[in-house]
Amino acid sequence: MYPTPQSIHWVSGTDSPEFALLSWALTRSSRVALDAEWKPIRSHNHQTRITAFPAVSLLQLACRLCPGLAEFPPDLADPTHFDHNESLVFLVDLQSVPLNSVYGLLREMFVCPDILKLGFRFKQDFVYLSSTFCSQGCDPGFDRVEPFLDITSIYNLLQQKQLGRKASKESKSLATICQELLGVSLSKELQCSDWSRRPLTEQQKTYAAADAHCLLEIFVLFQVWIDKGNSEHNVDQPPNYPNLRFGLTEILEKPTVTERILHNKFCEASNVVRAAAASEICKSFSSTDAVSVSLCRKARPLDESVLKILKKYGSKIVLQESDRKPRTSRKKSRKQFPLSLASKVKHLDMIDDWQGPPPWALSLGGNGCPKFLCDVMVEGLAKHLRCVGIDAAVPYSKKPESRELIDQIQREKRVLLTRDAKLLRHDYLVENQIYRIKSLLKNEQLLEVIETFQLKISEDQLMSRCTKCNGRFIQRPLTTEEAVEAAKGFQKIPDCLFNKNLEFWQCMDCNQLYWEGTQYHNAVQKFIIVCKLND
Incomplete structure (x- = not known):
């Protein structure tokens, strides 16, 4: 069976069972998928220079245990709860865990030749992660990840083989890659949430765990495809394996299962790993000597098939001295607005409430029927609005310019819904036709729009528009x-x-x-x- 995310562990202290299990898992993993989250940097002043990297708040580690060497500790509360082929997903709270207690473990894992590291455009995450540890006295930070395989490279290769031509240079998001390769919708609504705030919501934890786990799933698909290509001729397309998709489908599309996973892992961790077993494991990984402790590898070297993949497609991340300092923008300064217009733009940036009336208002000659345009940042909201009978369009192009959005809402008399505060500066061109959504989740966004624009929703309207x-x-x-x-x-x-x-x-x-x-x-x-x- 392919790995499924049966374990999600929130690591917030060195004396917790989850920390002990993390230390133990890193000695028995053949693959580790990496991701990191931090508080987004939002600045409306384009001349502001960034003098320090953001501090990483959460580190996600999805560990694929080595076959045959993944026996769980003998005092495990419920050994049947785990499968030897499954993955363990750890969410390490870097705001609570002393960084020196995990510094040595992570540093050795990053360069261990027996562990394949997987990431999605991970270099920026790695730069921020190294800076975060350096700021807490863990000098000299991290400098390399090896052996490493970028999921973007896997996707481009599969696309190239499938289409019979060079892969497009257009950069694809992880959500798009998951949809195309795994057939699973990976929601990215929470990507720009404030990861420094505690406690994190269960939705944030689920999102973070899925972001790391899906990298393992994609590599399994790639490995099977490579192996199949060695035994069969003219294999042009990646195989379609329902079992491979089960893990992500389970965590992302079945709320009852998600609730069960979160409940078991975050609320009843003591039922998964007994404190007694944890304390025994912790003897080798105490917080006082974790900086110098070795991983004490219990796993065998990478198998031959993985080594062949690495030899042909693998890479490494190496940080240079120039990577450790924030780069100042070399963009030319933007054209300055006239003073009165600049003041108006600044004032509009500070507006939180809808000013109205909307363009469909009867007082403005409209027909009273609400019409919205949802940009790419709230595209999921468009389907929710359609489900309750509201006219909600999306941009004509996948990457529209601001001018295109403005033309569309002017021509069709719509209100533009977005989460991009920068678009508010165009409100002087289309007064009362741009509204910034504050909520992150689609259900909450729908309620926000209904309440803000005082929409009348009846049961007869539900499912009366085409969601497509x-x-x-x-x-x-x-x-x-x-x-x-x-x-x-x-x-x-x-x-x-x-x-x-x-x-x-x-x-x-x-x-x-x-x-x-x-x-x-x-x-x-x-x-x-x-x-x-x-x-």
Whole structure:
């Protein structure tokens, strides 16, 4: 079985069972996926020079245990809870754990030849991580990660083989890579949240764990594809393995399982690793001598198949002296606004509340029907708005310029919804047509929009728009026979629906068919609760 995230451990102290398990796991891991989070730097002043790197608040380590050498401590409370093929995900709270207690462990892990390190554009994270440890007296910090494999390189190689041409130079996000390779939606709503605030929410912890674990999943896919290519000729596409997708699908798309994982790992850690076992393990990893302690490797060297991959596709991260100092921007200073206009822009940056009225207001000649444009930062909000019957469009292009967004909202009389504060400076061009969303989660964003714009939502409106293209449904339902005819050459209707006497609906714009099945009723019930329609 491929690794599944059955263990997520919050490490916040050196005397905790989780810290002991982390120390133990690093001696028995063949692969470690790396990620880090910090408080985002937000500055509206483009002339401000950054004099210090941000302090890393959270370090994520997803450990793949070595086959055959992953026996858990004998005093484990419930040995059946773990599978030898699974991954252990550790969230190390660098604001609580004394950095000198993990400095030696991490430094040796970063350069251990028997551990493959996986990351996604990890160099910047590594620079910040080294700076964070140096600031706390752990000189000289970290200087290299080796052997290392960047997930971006894996993705580009798979794309190149699959498409039969050079991979696009366009930079892909981790969420896009997970969607294309694993078929799993990796939500990035919390990416820009304040990771320095404590306590972190359970959603933040789940997001952070998934960010590291998915790197292990992608490497497994890549390794199987490489091995399959050695035994079969003309393998042009990566294989599709449902079991491989199960781990990420479980943690990201099944809330009940996520709640169970979080409950077991964060609230009942003592039931997973007994304190007695932890204290025995901790004897070799005490906080007083952790700086100089060796990893005492219990694992065998990397197997031959991994070594072959590393020889051909592997790399390393090496920090130079120039990497340890923040770079000052060499961009030319922006054109200065006239004094009165600059004051107005500064004033608009400070506005938190909607000023109104919106362009659809009857007093402005509108028809009273709300219309929004959700930019790429809140694209998920567009689908939620459509689900409650609100007209919510998205930009025409994937990477629109500010001018394109302004043209679209002017032409279609919409309000632009965004989380980018910089767009507020254009409000003087389209007064009362730009609103900055403050919430991070889609459900909360939906409520914020409903309350801010005083939208009237009724149960009859739910699921009345196409979530795919924002189009309206036809005015009457289709019979099964009409739906089959409409779907020919376009969409397949599952055979199990034919005997259920269901009603079908079709989008008037993109012709997508919908029916009132289990997903429909679940969605209706969800938005009744979210929009508080029963209150």
